[in-house]
Amino acid sequence: xxxxxxxxxxxxxxxxxxxxxxxxxxxxxxxxxxxxxxxxxxxxxxxxxxxxxxxxxxxxxxxxxxxxxxxxxxxxxxxxxxxxxxxxxxxxxxxxxxxxxxxxxxxxxxxxxxxxxxxxxxxxxxxxxxxxxxxxxxxxxxxxxxxxxxxxxxxxxxxxxxxxxxxxxxxxxxxxxxxxxxxxxxxxxxxxxxxxxxxxxxxxxxxxxxxxxxxxxxxxxxxxxxxxxxxxxxxxxxxxxxxxxxxxxxxxxxxxxxxxxxxxxxxxxxxxxxxxxxxxxxxxxxxxxxxxxxxxxxxxxxxxxxxxxxxxxxxxxxxxxxxxxxxxxxxxxxxxxxxxxxxxxxxxxxxxxxxxxxxxxxxxxxxxxx
Ligand code: CAA
Numbered sequence: 001x002x003x004x005x006x007x008x009x010x011x012x013x014x015x016x017x018x019x020x021x022x023x024x025x026x027x028x029x030x031x032x033x034x035x036x037x038x039x040x041x042x043x044x045x046x047x048x049x050x051x052x053x054x055x056x057x058x059x060x061x062x063x064x065x066x067x068x069x070x071x072x073x074x075x076x077x078x079x080x081x082x083x084x085x086x087x088x089x090x091x092x093x094x095x096x097x098x099x100x101x102x103x104x105x106x107x108x109x110x111x112x113x114x115x116x117x118x119x120x121x122x123x124x125x126x127x128x129x130x131x132x133x134x135x136x137x138x139x140x141x142x143x144x145x146x147x148x149x150x151x152x153x154x155x156x157x158x159x160x161x162x163x164x165x166x167x168x169x170x171x172x173x174x175x176x177x178x179x180x181x182x183x184x185x186x187x188x189x190x191x192x193x194x195x196x197x198x199x200x201x202x203x204x205x206x207x208x209x210x211x212x213x214x215x216x217x218x219x220x221x222x223x224x225x226x227x228x229x230x231x232x233x234x235x236x237x238x239x240x241x242x243x244x245x246x247x248x249x250x251x252x253x254x255x256x257x258x259x260x261x262x263x264x265x266x267x268x269x270x271x272x273x274x275x276x277x278x279x280x281x282x283x284x285x286x287x288x289x290x291x292x293x294x295x296x297x298x299x300x301x302x303x304x305x306x307x308x309x310x311x312x313x314x315x316x317x318x319x320x321x322x323x324x325x326x327x328x329x330x331x332x333x334x335x336x337x338x339x340x341x342x343x344x345x346x347x348x349x350x351x352x353x354x355x356x357x358x359x360x361x362x363x364x365x366x367x368x369x370x
Contacts, residue, residue, distance in 0.1 A: 002058045006065035009038060014070040019335050021072065021196040025188065027152055028073045028196050036107010040066070040077055045085050045105040049097050056231075056293035060238040064289075067242025068249070071345040072196030074242065075352075078235035079148045080104060084111030084157055087228040088175070091216050100155050100175055112153035113232075114144040114176075114202060115225050121145075122358050125168040125222060131160035131209065138162070138174065138214070140182075140207040146352070150200025151185050154178050158204070159221050171221035175213045182207040193344035231296060232353045233306040237289045240313035240349035244285065247317075247324035247342040248278045254328055254337070271327055278320045285313040304366040311359040314349035321346045 013031050021028055035041055043059045045051020052058075059081060067074040088101045103109035120126040129142025140160060147156075156176045163170030176183060186201035216224055252275055255266035265271045292305035321343035325332035332339050350356045 002054070003061040003065055005038070006040070006062040007068075009035070009040075010066050010069035014066065014073055018070050018072075018196070019338070019341070021070075022341050023195075023335070025190070025195045027198045028070065028076070029152070031070075031073055032076055032110070033107065035066075035073070035077060039107075041080050041107035041110075042085050042101075042105025043081055045089055045101065049089065049105055050102045051085065051089075051105040055297045056234060057290060057297060060234060060241075060289055060293045063235055063238035064242035064245065064286075067239040068246030070196065071239060071243050071342070072194045074239050075148055075194055075197045075236075075348075076110070076152075078232065078239055079113055080111050082232045082235035083113035083228050084155070086231050087113070087157055087173075087215070087224060090227070091220070091224055092175075093215075095212055096175060096215060104155060109154040110149055110152055112147050112149040112156045113228070114147050114156050114158045115229075116145050116147070118143060118145050122355055124225060125171070127159060127161040127171055129158070129160040129204065130164075131162050131172060131174060133162060134208075136211050138172075138209045138211065140174065140176065140204040140209050142204050143186075144202040144204075146189065147200055147202055148352075149198055150202055151188060152198045156202070157215075158209075159225050162218070162221075166219065168222040169219045171225075172218065173215050173221040173224045174209045175215065176204075176207065176209055180207050180209075191348075193341070193346070193348055195344075229353055230303045230306045233310040233359070234289065234292045234296060234302070236349055236353045237285070237292065237306070237309035237313040240310070240317035240346065241282065241285050241289050243342050243346045243349065244278075244282050244313070244317040244320040247321040247339050247346075248275070248282055250337070250339055250342075251275065251278070251324040251327040254331070258329075258331075265327070274323050274327060278323055281316045281320060285309070285316040288312050304363055307354070307359040307362040307366075310349070310353070311356050311363070314346070314356060317346035317349050318343075 039052045042051035047053045131138040182205040184203040189199040288309040292309040295302040324339040
C-alpha cells in the first residue's frame with residue numbers, strides 16, 4: 001500500500017514539471033507540502049508526535065518510489081525523515097519533541113542537518129564552528145557548507161565545537177531556528193544533479209542559542225551525528241536504489257519500442273544482456289537496503305549494514321544510469337528522456353551522508369573489530 005501510494009504520488013505529482021525544476025533549479029515547494037500532508041515527511045515518527053509510526057522498510061519503499069521520478073524531492077524527504085526527525089525523536093527531550101518534532105513530522109516545517117563545513121566534510125570531527133557557553137545560552141559562530149534544505153528549512157540541527165580541548169568529545173548539537181539574529185543563509189549552490197533541491201552554505205555570526213536547544217548531554221554532539229547518519233545512510237541508499245530502478249525501467253521500456261537493424265533493440269543481445277546485468281545489480285542492492293532497514297527495525301546495530309547498503313546502492317545507481325543513457329543512445333543525452341538527469345542525480349549518492357570511501361572506513365573498521 002505504501003509503495004503504491006508513493007508510486008502514484010510520484011507519477012501524478014512529481015513527474016509533471018520535473019525537467020523544468022531540474023533546469024531552473026526550482027525547489028518542489030508545492031509537492032513537498034503535499035508530501036507532508038500525505039505523511040511522507042515524518043514516516044517513522046511515532047503518531048504521538050504527529051508521525052506515521054511506520055517502520056524503516058516502509059520508509060525505504062517510499063523513498064525508492066519517490067526517487068525513481070524525482071531525486072530532488074526525495075533528498076528533501078530523506079533529510080527531514082532520517083536525519084532531523086529521527087535525531088530529535090531518538091535523542092531530544094519532551095520540549096524538543098513538542099516544539100520542533102511535531103511540526104517537522106507533520107510537514108508544516110522543514111528541517112536541515114548541518115554537520116559539513118568548508119574544512120570538515122569527510123573529516124567530520126574537525127569542526128570549526130564554535131558554540132561558546134554564556135550561561136543560559138550558547139554563542140554560535142561559523143560556517144556550514146552544502147546544506148540540503150539550506151534556504152527552505154525552518155529548523156536546523158547545527159553541530160558545533162563547544163570545547164576544543166576535548167576534540168570530538170567537546171562537540172554538541174543544537175536546534176537553531178531560521179530568522180534568529182546573526183543567522184545568514186548564503187548563496188544557493190549551482191549543482192550537477194538534484195538541482196531541484198536547495199543547497200546553501202550558512203553563516204552564524206554571534207547567534208544566541210538558548211541552552212535548552214542543545215540535544216543530549218554536554219559533549220554528545222559527535223555521537224549524535226554518527227548515530228543519526230547511520231540511519232540517514234539507509235535513506236540515501238534507498239534513494240540510490242530508486243534512481244537506479246527508475247533508469248532501468250525507462251531503459252527497458254525504451255528498448256522494447258526503439259528499433260534498429262529491423263527489430264526492437266531489446267532483441268539484440270548487446271542490449272538484453274545490459275538489462276540483465278542492470279536488474280541483477282539492482283536486486284542485489286535492494287536486499288542490502290532492506291537488510292539494513294530490517295536490522296534497524298529489529299533494534300540491531302545497523303552501522304555496517306547501512307554503510308554497505310549505501311556503498312553498493314550508490315555504485316549501482318551510477319553504473320545503471322550510465323547504461324540507461326547508453327541504451328537510449330542519442331535520446332539518452334537529451335533532457336526529455338529523463339535518463340541523463342538520473343545519471344547526474346546518481347553521482348551525489350556516492351558523496352553525501354558519507355562518501356563511498358567513508359563507507360569503506362566504517363565497514364572495514366567494523367569487520368576488523370575484536
Ligand atoms: N555510533 C556511535 N559512535 C560512533 C560511531 C557510530 N556509528 N562512529 C564513530 N563513533 C564514535 C567513535 O566511537 C569515537 O568515539 P570514542 O573516541 O568515544 O570511542 C568517535 O565517534 C570518533 O570516531 P573515530 O575515531 O572513528 O573518528 P574518525 O575521525 O576516525 O572518523 C568517520 C569517523 C566515520 C570517518 C566520521 O568522521 C564520518 O562519518 N565522516 C563522514 C561524515 C559524513 O557522513 N558527512 C555527511 C554530511 S551530512 C549530509 O550529507 C546530509 C545531507 O545534506 C544530505
